Amino acid sequence: MRNHKYAWALTLLLAAAALCAGLYIKLYYSAEGGDRSVSVVLKSSSVRSNFWQAVSAGASAAAKEAGATIDIQGPLEETDADTQVRLLQDALAARPSSVVVAPVDDPRVSEAVQAIRRAGIRVVVIDMPLQSGTAPVSVLNDHREAGRQAGETAAELTDGRPNVAIVSDFERSRVSGEREAGVREAVKAYPGGATEIYYCEDSEDKAYEIMKAVLAMPEPPSVVVALNETAALGAARAIGEAGDQRIKLIGFDSSVYEIRLLEDGVMSALIVQKPFNMGYLGVKAALKRAEPRGASRVSYTDSIVVTKSNMYAPENQKLLFPFDGDGS
């Protein structure tokens, strides 16, 4: 009899306690993101890299919006695979709820990412896909589409008859390869469209020499597409010296030098990516519990074509002139 009544009191007490605990949990954790944490390992954490600083700002913005804690790391050099592997191992040791990585093009990095995935941590790859191994969820820069945009712009500038010289850096570079393929694809669609590829091996002087040689040809191409900044600067120097206004230059990414070239009119158009969006979408995808059924595991951030006439439009200013007050 005695036990019976205490059982009753206990049952009620437990029920009440459960109710209150439930309310507590609802109050505390529904609004917040729980204790979710994201580790972001970028290709570069250099403050001088506008692109990666914007990615970092976007990532922070997404984390803040979700109420998650975020830790952003990256080597100083974009090609420093050793440091990135070490940072990935550190991230694995810290066991965050998810990891966002912009992988350096190196098999060891792919291996480190796979190790994190095997540990049951959600991985989102941004910028470029892993060099090897199955792809987890990715938010990528669509370099091929950017190349296509460059090709289309070239066609516009030449009234639909693009004769394009492409100045790339290395033959094995994946980014440049994608961009080149995009340019070729777009140009091929036009009658009389032609492309020629040159490699400057990431040297401005070499690009300058190449350009000089190209301009000296009896029938020089009407458009030069420089696939990266060094190539663009070298080519711009050559074109500037030649003073030939008929030769149009199209570049990728944005730096102060390229912007000046755009203002000067030497550069006709810049294909600019949206690094802030990439960082934002990457972290947002990382904070999702899982992909909705049937949803694509790979998404792309787009690029825009900036010309002299629209470079100071409010939406483009933000992309061309990263402001360190962003995302805070």
Add this chain to the structure above:
Amino acid sequence: MLRKFRPFLPIFPLKSIQASIAVAFSCLILLTIAATTFFSYRLSAGAVRHNSENYIEEVIKQVNTNIQSYVDNMENISLLALTNKDVKYYISSNSFITDEERRPYEKRISDLFQSILYTRKDIASIMVFGYNGRYVSDRRITTLNPNAPPREQSWYIGARQAGGKSVISAPHVQNIIKDEYRWVVSLSRELKNTDGITADGIFLVDLNLSAVSDLLRQIDIGKKGYVFIVDREGDIVYHPQQQLIYSSLRTERIADVLRAPSGTSFAVDDEDGKRFYSVQDTNFGWKIVGVAYAGDLIGYKETLRNSLLISLIGIAVALLLSVALSHRLSRPIRNLQRNMRLVEKGNFEVKAPVQQMDEIGQLSRTFNMMVGQIKNLMSEAISTQENKRKSELALLQSQINPHFLYNTLDSIVWMAEQKQHEEVVLMTSALARLFRASIAKDQELVPIRVELEHIRSYMLIQKMRYASQLEYRIEFEEGILKYKTLKILLQPFVENAIYHGIRNLPEKGTIVVSGREQDDAIIFEVEDDGVGMTAETIEKIWNPAPVEAGFAKGIGVGNAHERIRLFFGPAYGISIRSEPYEGTRVTIKIPKVENLRCAIINTPGR
């Protein structure tokens, strides 16, 4: 009753009153507390909301004041330039002043601007552009960006159109100086000539955007809260996630913000979470909007946590209280229950203490009375049983009274010696009949016919023994023979009549045994005309003195009377009427009983 309630509480059948009371109390209390908590939650949620709205409003007001002070400062600088004589001379379109003459002005203006810039870290640059093509800045050497002529810039055009009023631009990249791309907010203003009508140039002062963004960054309105600025048209001036909005990855409640008057706030609850928008207008056309998330605000959480904690404690206390109360309320019942259990075990000495005069007190009292009554009934039953056993034993003895048997057998022997064969046969068969009648199974009741047979045999034997002294008559109505009577009811009285009434009589005595119907009863009478008795003797017969071993062999009248009353009830029994030297008449009254079953039903001692 219990069966009826089962379906409602099939899992927890409440076995004790205390549990029932405790559950009832608990339910009641829980319900009350739940209701109060709910309402206080609603109230406090409202209060918290109000507080947080006030708080955000206060913060945004601060932001507004700060931004306003930056703009006011720029405004002041512009006024300084506006009223500065050097500036006026320098940009005046007066062609009489030569370039050489203007040079010192330029230096003085530049010095002035420079000194302002030194004191104000938030100002990026101060410049004056004359319509005469001259310009002067806070620097010694100013190289303008050849690709960005000032007169094409929106701040320049805006100031011209405003005609002397200052114009505040949205944050933008200032690119008019070569190789400089700085994020600034520009205040531009047309400079009037000394005549106050014609304009001579445009004044520009740039505020570092970082000054504003640092200010906005420092604001603490929760983990996720942020501040953004829109202009009159609803275009975003500043937003921490401006790029996302341009890319349509994010939307902001611009329409709601534009509709909201300055100093007010509104709540939004959508998939991004519940949040408050607080809107403040600046006097130069910007709307500063603070967004705070409900879950983020410390006060909000604190209050709710406290109210929850209090209700938790309340529930715990209430439950303990209900258990304690039910324990107290049901204690007398449990005491009573304990006593009842004792009674169950056979202890009738229990007396439940009557502590209070409520229902349970009354119950205790009734219980006590009941136990007392049971006790009395029990002792009564015990004594009755005892009496019955005694009378039965006596009866048994009377049936086979060895004296009588010996005498009878002696008579038979004597008669046999006398060769009186017929008498021997008669007497022996009478004796046999007598015994047959008396050993009639175990039955207490026998038909009157059997009893008659018995008496007849007995009388016959006695007659043969006391032939000289005894005369007898047996007069039974034919109608009563089918009814039943107690076994050997009459023999003791006949025996008494013979031994005490007739035997001591000098002459012959007569005994009349009769049986007749009277209404619903049957009356037997044993009458003799013997010595009779005095009233004292009768009294003695009713209440015989304690055991006189030899004498008490026969059946006492009292015993017989008791036997009848035990069997048939108090309405029946024996009455004796006697006169000394006249005779004695014993009247025995029993009910008409036709069969045993009836008798048993009538048995209980009513």
